Amino acid sequence: MPRKPNTDCRRAEIITALQAVIARQGYEKASIQAIAKEAGLAPGLIHYHFKNKQEILVLLVRKLADYGQQRFEQIAAQAGSPEARLHAYLEARLGLGEGAAPDAVAAWVMIGAEAVRQKEVRDIYQQAVAQELLLLTALLGECLIAQGSDAGKAAELAAGLLAMMAGAYQLSSSAGSVMPVGYAAHAAKTYARLYLDAVPTA
Amino acid sequence: MPRKPNTDCRRAEIITALQAVIARQGYEKASIQAIAKEAGLAPGLIHYHFKNKQEILVLLVRKLADYGQQRFEQIAAQAGSPEARLHAYLEARLGLGEGAAPDAVAAWVMIGAEAVRQKEVRDIYQQAVAQELLLLTALLGECLIAQGSDAGKAAELAAGLLAMMAGAYQLSSSAGSVMPVGYAAHAAKTYARLYLDAVPTA
Amino acid sequence: MPRKPNTDCRRAEIITALQAVIARQGYEKASIQAIAKEAGLAPGLIHYHFKNKQEILVLLVRKLADYGQQRFEQIAAQAGSPEARLHAYLEARLGLGEGAAPDAVAAWVMIGAEAVRQKEVRDIYQQAVAQELLLLTALLGECLIAQGSDAGKAAELAAGLLAMMAGAYQLSSSAGSVMPVGYAAHAAKTYARLYLDAVPTA
Amino acid sequence: MPRKPNTDCRRAEIITALQAVIARQGYEKASIQAIAKEAGLAPGLIHYHFKNKQEILVLLVRKLADYGQQRFEQIAAQAGSPEARLHAYLEARLGLGEGAAPDAVAAWVMIGAEAVRQKEVRDIYQQAVAQELLLLTALLGECLIAQGSDAGKAAELAAGLLAMMAGAYQLSSSAGSVMPVGYAAHAAKTYARLYLDAVPTA
DNA sequence: AATGAATGAGAGTTCATTCAT
DNA sequence: AATGAATGAACTCTCATTCAT
Numbered sequence: 001m002p003r004k005p006n007t008d009c010r011r012a013e014i015i016t017a018l019q020a021v022i023a024r025q026g027y028e029k030a031s032i033q034a035i036a037k038e039a040g041l042a043p044g045l046i047h048y049h050f051k052n053k054q055e056i057l058v059l060l061v062r063k064l065a066d067y068g069q070q071r072f073e074q075i076a077a078q079a080g081s082p083e084a085r086l087h088a089y090l091e092a093r094l095g096l097g098e099g100a101a102p103d104a105v106a107a108w109v110m111i112g113a114e115a116v117r118q119k120e121v122r123d124i125y126q127q128a129v130a131q132e133l134l135l136l137t138a139l140l141g142e143c144l145i146a147q148g149s150d151a152g153k154a155a156e157l158a159a160g161l162l163a164m165m166a167g168a169y170q171l172s173s174s175a176g177s178v179m180p181v182g183y184a185a186h187a188a189k190t191y192a193r194l195y196l197d198a199v200p201t202a
Numbered sequence: 203m204p205r206k207p208n209t210d211c212r213r214a215e216i217i218t219a220l221q222a223v224i225a226r227q228g229y230e231k232a233s234i235q236a237i238a239k240e241a242g243l244a245p246g247l248i249h250y251h252f253k254n255k256q257e258i259l260v261l262l263v264r265k266l267a268d269y270g271q272q273r274f275e276q277i278a279a280q281a282g283s284p285e286a287r288l289h290a291y292l293e294a295r296l297g298l299g300e301g302a303a304p305d306a307v308a309a310w311v312m313i314g315a316e317a318v319r320q321k322e323v324r325d326i327y328q329q330a331v332a333q334e335l336l337l338l339t340a341l342l343g344e345c346l347i348a349q350g351s352d353a354g355k356a357a358e359l360a361a362g363l364l365a366m367m368a369g370a371y372q373l374s375s376s377a378g379s380v381m382p383v384g385y386a387a388h389a390a391k392t393y394a395r396l397y398l399d400a401v402p403t404a
Numbered sequence: 405m406p407r408k409p410n411t412d413c414r415r416a417e418i419i420t421a422l423q424a425v426i427a428r429q430g431y432e433k434a435s436i437q438a439i440a441k442e443a444g445l446a447p448g449l450i451h452y453h454f455k456n457k458q459e460i461l462v463l464l465v466r467k468l469a470d471y472g473q474q475r476f477e478q479i480a481a482q483a484g485s486p487e488a489r490l491h492a493y494l495e496a497r498l499g500l501g502e503g504a505a506p507d508a509v510a511a512w513v514m515i516g517a518e519a520v521r522q523k524e525v526r527d528i529y530q531q532a533v534a535q536e537l538l539l540l541t542a543l544l545g546e547c548l549i550a551q552g553s554d555a556g557k558a559a560e561l562a563a564g565l566l567a568m569m570a571g572a573y574q575l576s577s578s579a580g581s582v583m584p585v586g587y588a589a590h591a592a593k594t595y596a597r598l599y600l601d602a603v604p605t606a
Numbered sequence: 607m608p609r610k611p612n613t614d615c616r617r618a619e620i621i622t623a624l625q626a627v628i629a630r631q632g633y634e635k636a637s638i639q640a641i642a643k644e645a646g647l648a649p650g651l652i653h654y655h656f657k658n659k660q661e662i663l664v665l666l667v668r669k670l671a672d673y674g675q676q677r678f679e680q681i682a683a684q685a686g687s688p689e690a691r692l693h694a695y696l697e698a699r700l701g702l703g704e705g706a707a708p709d710a711v712a713a714w715v716m717i718g719a720e721a722v723r724q725k726e727v728r729d730i731y732q733q734a735v736a737q738e739l740l741l742l743t744a745l746l747g748e749c750l751i752a753q754g755s756d757a758g759k760a761a762e763l764a765a766g767l768l769a770m771m772a773g774a775y776q777l778s779s780s781a782g783s784v785m786p787v788g789y790a791a792h793a794a795k796t797y798a799r800l801y802l803d804a805v806p807t808a
Numbered sequence: 809a810a811t812g813a814a815t816g817a818g819a820g821t822t823c824a825t826t827c828a829t
Numbered sequence: 830a831a832t833g834a835a836t837g838a839a840c841t842c843t844c845a846t847t848c849a850t
Binding site: 430431432513514516517518519520521522526529530533534537559560561563564566567568569570571572573574575577578579581582583584587588590591592594595598599602 | 633724763765772781786796801804
């Protein structure tokens with residue numbers, strides 16, 4: 001009778017440990033030894049469960065993307081109007097309120113930075129960005145339709161909003177102390193509101 | 203016969219070599235060895251001309267910031283109104299037109315990403331961001347005053363615009379293929395235009 | 405099947421290797437590479453077992469100090485009077501008799517010399533000297549009390565004796581061939597004897 | 607007409623620069639670059655005037671030994687009795703009074719430490735020690751003869767005193783803060799006085 | 809599955825020495 | 830004589846990865 005494999009749970013533990021270390025100390029400090037220590041495991045075990053360090057990172061990106069998707073879906077389910085859903089989305093991504101998961105945000109920023117550096121991370125990151133872009137476009141499209149406008153402008157606005165979000169994330173980590181406090185959610189909402197208002201209604 | 207000093211030009215060469223390596227391979231790969239090879243120099247010589255790696259990076263950031271400043275001033279010189287100057291600025295930063303210097307942009311993005319990872323780089327990067335925020339705030343303040351509005355809103359808008367710019371930079375390197383082509387300059391101009399219009403005039 | 409830890413013995417091996425290299429080639433030549441080679445280990449392993457080179461040296465100093473302490477205690481155990489204990493001490497430190505451990509003496513001298521050069525080594529060395537000074541002062545204090553004198557003069561004599569011992573050590577390594585053979589133990593005993601005799605009894 | 611060579615003076619300057627750097631920062635920090643900077647010369651010039659770094663050190667040792675010899679001769683010339691000469695000597699070597707030349711003492715200590723490490727320095731250092739031993743023996747011999755004793759014991763006492771002096775020097779640099787203030791001259795004088803008194807007169 | 813020791817390449821940095829000018 | 834750039838080897842230390850147990 002073979003012993004029950006615990007690989008899945010160990011892998012999850014390790015991924016979570018990477019997230020924690022990245023959020024706390026940055027990717028540079030996230031050595032295998034550090035991850036192992038965070039997870040309370042022996043260094044050698046990491047490479048038993050993962051081919052290499054890269055693989056852990058890839059799976060972490062996937063996990064974070066899934067988490068963001070789920071969080072939005074939760075919020076969106078309770079929203080009555082398209083615009084309420086949009087606000088819920090922006091609040092979920094940029095707000096400092098409950099469920100803000102700074103750990104996940106910090107890790108996400110680190111990964112965004114890492115995507116600039118490593119092709120393999122970049123490939124994964126791009127998929128997550130593309131998915132996010134689709135989601136945001138759909139959200140904005142609904143808003144436009146609800147106000148009787150053409151949904152075609154949604155893509156353009158979505159790209160701008162996404163850039164603003166990505167920038168707010170990055171700057172929160174790289175230059176947080178020189179930016180105003182809590183500007184991001186407000187700026188994004190304002191941008192969206194003004195833009196939507198400016199689109200002519202049919 | 204004393205030998206003629208060539209430190210200044212060597213230092214410039216080394217800084218340029220760092221920029222090239224960063225743009226091509228990322229900061230991670232920008233080892234002293236790599237910089238030396240790129241510049242065609244012996245590794246030890248790098249440390250003859252610079253105290254440490256950090257110092258080269260600081261000067262590169264300064265160079266890039268100066269370059270951006272100059273490019274803006276060139277364009278702005280021909281601008282008649284505050285708004286024209288603002289457009290010139292956004293075009294200089296985000297536009298794909300002539301003088302776009304993809305090498306410099308790439309290096310800048312890499313440094314921004316590295317700022318997320320390393321405190322030392324972050325410290326340098328923050329200064330540049332703070333300076334940029336000041337410049338942009340002043341620019342927007344002029345626009346507001348020109349239209350008879352209170353300049354107080356400039357800071358808020360500047361932060362949002364800067365985030366959008368930083369995000370556009372980062373995404374151009376980390377997820378360029380999934381973003382619309384050339385959206386950034388347009389989105390930023392639209393955002394600014396709408397925002398300025400919405401501010402009540404005295 | 406977890407692997408059995410061997411850290412303790414490896415650390416001891418490395419410390420011993422440092423002692424051997426120092427005794428044979430001096431501290432200057434005691435590079436991590438040299439230590440590793442002496443111990444028959446890979447260089448990287450040294451840093452697996454020790455945080456840095458400094459830590460090895462600290463532990464070596466401690467080991468040598470402990471060794472000296474033990475040797476003294478062994479000899480002193482058989483001593484009946486304070487003066488006999490003092491002689492035992494001086495013999496343990498300066499004598500050429502059995503258990504003289506030239507390896508340890510050589511290492512100690514090298515470390516003393518290095519203490520002159522490097523602040524980090526100096527800090528360690530100072531602690532050992534301070535401890536030795538205390539021990540010697542106590543020993544001399546007992547002698548003074550035993551002869552009915554005031555123990556207050558012990559500190560002064562201890563300092564002089566310690567200097568003589570340190571000098572004898574240093575000269576044995578740096579100018580051994582020009583000094584008389586085995587003068588040190590005799591000179592120290594004579595100095596102590598004359599000094600003690602000169603202190604007035606109550 | 608050949609230009610007048612200034613080699614001798616340049617060499618002296620460089621040796622003095624080494625002494626200054628050693629006294630201030632220790633031998634370890636006494637790189638060629640540091641010496642050159644201290645002397646206000648170009649690094650390359652050092653190797654024009656000296657074959658290598660070692661050679662400078664050797665000449666510095668010689669200079670310091672000569673200086674010590676001269677200083678003693680000056681003092682001795684004014685001393686009336688052998689014992690006065692001895693006191694003058696010990697004061698000249700260990701005292702903190704005028705003409706103490708802490709620069710020279712510090713450099714001398716560093717060199718003593720270096721003699722432990724490097725054979726070439728050791729060879730030079732030994733000669734200086736031997737010379738010193740002879741001088742001190744002669745001095746003590748005169749004292750013994752003056753009091754009608756056999757001068758044969760002088761060598762033994764000289765060795766002990768020299769060790770004490772060397773140790774006081776070394777400890778002043780390596781563990782100065784844990785030793786009593788100004789103990790050395792007093793201890794040496796006491797040692798000598800007691801010893802001389804103990805030698806039977808004819 | 810798991811442990812933890814071991815490896816070896818590569819990082820930044822220092823520096824005695826050489827060399828073109 | 831003198832300059833100062835240039836070299837290259839050596840240093841300490843880090844770390845992804847492998848391996849014996």
